[in-house]
Amino acid sequence: METLFDATSVIHAICNYLETAFQQYKWSGFLFKTTDNTAEAKLATPRVYRLVCPPDEINESGFPVCVPSVTVMLSSSTLSTAGEMSLRIELHTALVSPSVADAEKAVPDPEHEGQYVIDENTEYTRENAQRELYQSCILFTSRIARILRASPFSLGDISITPPEPSLPDFPFITSRIDTSYAQVLPKAVCTETETDINTFINEWL
DSSP states (O other): OOOOOSHHHHHHHHHHHHHHHHHHSOOOOTTOBSOSOTTTOOBOOOEEEESSOOGGGBOTTSSBSSSSEEEEEEEEEEEOTTSEEEEEEEEEEEEEOOOSSGGGOEEEOTTSTTOEEEOOOSSOOHHHHHHHHHHHHHHHHHHHHHHHHTSSSOOOOOEEEOOOTTOTTTTEEEEEEEEEEEEEOOHHHHTOOHHHHHHHHHHHO
16 A cells, blocks of 8 residues: 555545456445435435535535445544654445335425425335434445444544434434544655755745
């Protein structure tokens, strides 16, 4: 594995690893769908957003337009006097609960702008949809955590913040994974001269 000397290269390396893992992983499904358009919904490989989900990639509900997805973000970065680079990394998942079946179809709520309701009948209910979505989010996030633990990056403890049980954004849902990465940088990287720094700055002007 290549040596990673800065925060962005660490994030990109983790994203590359996740994309490779997602392509090879045998997803069992649940409600991992490509879109909130029920007419086009189908099982999909999760999308990885790097560093940030661009504003142009966010829908009117405030979620990524590509779901399922995970956004890998830098929470904080510390460079110690001993030359150790420490990063806190957040991964935010996003899922949606559309359906191709009329019995499970989520439609806009006419009484509450931006919210959705399930067309209830004897076969399916909003309660069923909410429970399955919540379960899918926990499963999805747990799988990503296990994939991260198997990575070659020597990540710190991996913790999961489950989705809000009130499902405030139904039929969308999100959860979070927190982890860390630390590395002692080579002396040459930590002791760049003024000339080195000025050369670097001038290259970007």
